[in-house]
Amino acid sequence: MDLATLTGFLDSELRIGEIADYSGAVNGLQLENSGEVPRLIAAVDASLPVIEAAAAGGPGLLLVHHGMFWQGAQPVRGAFYRKLKTAMDAGLAIYSAHLPLDVHPEWGNNVLLARAIGLQSPEPFLDWKGRPMGLRGAWEGTRGQLVEATAAAVGGSVHLCPGGREHISNVGLVTGGAGSEVAAAAASGIDAFITGEGPHWSYPLAEELGLNVLYAGHYATETFGVKALAQELSQRFGLPWEFVDRPTGL
The missing domain is CATH 3.40.1390.30 (NIF3 (NGG1p interacting factor 3)-like)
Structure with a gap:
């Protein structure tokens, strides 16, 4: 499946450009890949363990509620470097939707x-x-x-x-x-x-x-929304999906 088609659908349905959010949310496509998406992965947080687990399966689109930029601008080193490198080496694109997903009338x-x-x-x-x-x-x-x-x-x-x-x-x-x-x-x-x-x-x-x-x-x-979103995309575009569960206990 074409990444641009998927993200265009998500941007429109979630009203990414209309719904105000915290500055660190950076809703929408946060990291692109080569443009092809053979599978979907849903998770709450774009943390290093989640990205490593998602990347183990190869290329795909990771849908998250909390994206990679909550701490704002930061040097690309340490864990942040490893997140980007792991995702890019695997061909993993990352899409984040925070408040737009919280408030969605069907998948929120x-x-x-x-x-x-x-x-x-x-x-x-x-x-x-x-x-x-x-x-x-x-x-x-x-x-x-x-x-x-x-x-x-x-x-x-x-x-x-x-x-x-x-x-x-x-x-x-x-x-x-x-x-x-x-x-x-x-x-x-x-x-x-x-x-x-x-x-x-x-x-x-x-x-x-x-x-x-x-x-x-x-x-x-906040596990509900990303699962519902992945399931909707799976049914609509015929893609397999999985959920990476990484609970914090908080």
Whole structure:
């Protein structure tokens, strides 16, 4: 498959040029190859171990949520040099989509997590630079049942801040590291806020504000999107795909 065709499709469908993001995200094609893509690899992070694992299979397109440039401009040496050399020697192209993938209405981390926990009638939640970061919707049950549903969805443990009421009727979620948004989440009137991780101060603040917060893991809440994206490309363009799992536990 032609790399330009794949990346053109991704750029358009994910609205790469329209959705604002952090400067280090550098969304889109971060590293090209010779132009041919025989296979797809999905992963959360473009870390050296992930790139080494992906490159072991030869040429392909690595789809990631967190790209290679989060630390900004840096000398091409050490681990950064090895990442580039390993990928280029193997003919591995790298494409990254951060917030554009989080918020996508079909393949996004937010919508897929919302679906997995049974969130009803989801609607946009928590604006950032004029666009919603997450989703909110109806969910009926106890706090413990919500923890169980979230843990089942992410396939791991969930750390609970039981700051709000026991019965839950509405939930907001933002995948990844949105724990610093607890004040805005509480002000929206939800009973529980699900995110990946947050700073230490977000827990006592949530208690003070009367908000339940479920920290379900930054990595764990962001495996959904890259898998869905690779599966969509596989079905659309007839390419095999695999997922490189490199959990951080955070």
